[in-house]
Amino acid sequence: MDRARQRLLAARHVYIVCHITPDGDAIGSLLGMGTALQKLGKTCTLACPDPLSAKLAFLPSARQVISDPPTDQDTIVTVDVSDIGRLGSAYVAETFRSRPVINIDHHVTNTRFGSINLIRPLPSTAEVVLGLVRRLGVPLDTDIASALLMGLITDTRCFRTGNVTTRQLRTAIALMNAGAPLADLTEHLFNCEPLSTVRLWGQALAAVQTRDGVIWAEISQEMMRRSAATPSDADGLSSFLASTAGMDGALVFREQEDGRIEVSMRAGPGHDLSGVAVALGGGGHARAAGCTVDGPMNRARVRVLDAVVNALRGEAAPGRPEAGALGPPGQAGGA
Ligand SMILES: [Mn+2]
Incomplete structure (x- = not known):
């Protein structure tokens, strides 16, 4: 956490990216992190390799999101990305190798591909971002809080998953007190199916x-x-x-x-x-x-x-099938 904080405080232009086929936790974490860094005076490029669904495109600052890979930014932040295969076209090996990569995530299977890995086993990446935003000393505003609450309610399916504790409810209260409109977010996410x-x-x-x-x-x-x-x-x-x-x-x-x-x-x-x-x-x-x-x-x-x-059944896990039977790792669907 402190290394991530120090790197971000020293950064001038940050490229922040989430995973392919983005969900509300990916986009909420992306927008929450980006908006917080912009409040610190950093220039931020917010990226997602795939387009946003209408359920997510309404979020404040979603219009800033582009699909380009990183170029001359001095620091890269990935959010909700368990491995580099999930970055799709945003992954450019040379660029990722040649500068600090802060990997912020909550997946137990995260491959720790960053130079700084901020991985916490919380129900959503948005909560990991919230911890970092607080550590950076950025006060929550409506935009940051809305984005992060979107992440939390997406990955907990509105507090219905088995990993929800009083911590998530307290986090939701803090985000709502900062202006996040829970009813609007749940309406967009759960009651607006195309x-x-x-x-x-x-x-x-x-x-x-x-x-x-x-x-x-x-x-x-x-x-x-x-x-x-x-x-x-x-x-x-x-x-x-x-x-x-x-x-x-x-x-x-x-x-x-x-x-x-x-x-x-x-x-x-x-x-x-x-x-x-x-x-x-x-x-x-x-x-x-x-x-x-x-x-x-x-x-x-x-x-x-x-x-x-x-x-x-609890039997021994199947071995990796013969070479060529599987594609590149990391194309996790809907996780
Ligand atoms: Mn997630």
């Missing part, structure tokens, strides 16, 4: 299957086209499936444009799917993890289901 989301979920839910305590749904490119859906329309479906009574695990398989399959994983209380996600080339948390594996769907389904069922 019609394309409802249509996509309808198709996927109509064909859910179960095996050995695991429930799963599949989303093909054809279903995406029929629903006029974008990848973010699949967000939240795995959590919804995990709410099914009697299931230990829930999976959503989504076929990407490139034919690879993004897998979003959810585990019931007492279960841990982060290890199997890492073994399949991804990462995440015990109860929310993901990976991206080679297609086609049939092959991905068999391989991932076998691995997940074995992990939930």
Whole structure:
């Protein structure tokens, strides 16, 4: 924390970036960190390799977010990024090697790729950012507080996940006292689903299957086209499936444009799917993890289901499959 603070106080121009297919914790952490550093007089470039969904684009200062990789900034900050594969086109090896990289995150599977790693096992990265903002002595304003509360309610699904304690509720109170509008944020996040989301979920839910305590749904490119859906329309479906009574695990398989399959994983209380996600080339948390594996769907389904069922049974974790069977690490889906 102190090293991150010192580096940021010395920085002049900071490049801050979150992960591909951003969620509310990624964008909330990005905007909260960026706005706080701007209040300290730093020049900040805020970046995300992928476009923001309408649910997030309304946040104050979201218009500042660009998709360009870093250039001449003297310091790089990554937020909510568990490994460099999650940076997509924002990762430029030379640039990242040649300057300080402050890696701020909450994923247990974080690969500690930064020169300074600020990793805390909290429910959201936004809370780690809040701790740093306080340490930097920046007073919370409405913009910073709104961004960070968006992060907190996204990753706790509005305080419904099993890792919520009084600490998160106290944090929410502090952010609301600083002006964050909880009701507006929850309205945008949970009560403004695009019609394309409802249509996509309808198709996927109509064909859910179960095996050995695991429930799963599949989303093909054809279903995406029929629903006029974008990848973010699949967000939240795995959590919804995990709410099914009697299931230990829930999976959503989504076929990407490139034919690879993004897998979003959810585990019931007492279960841990982060290890199997890492073994399949991804990462995440015990109860929310993901990976991206080679297609086609049939092959991905068999391989991932076998691995997940074995992990939930507590059998030995599956070994890393033969070289070439998996893509680059870190394409965690929806974690
Ligand atoms: Mn997060």
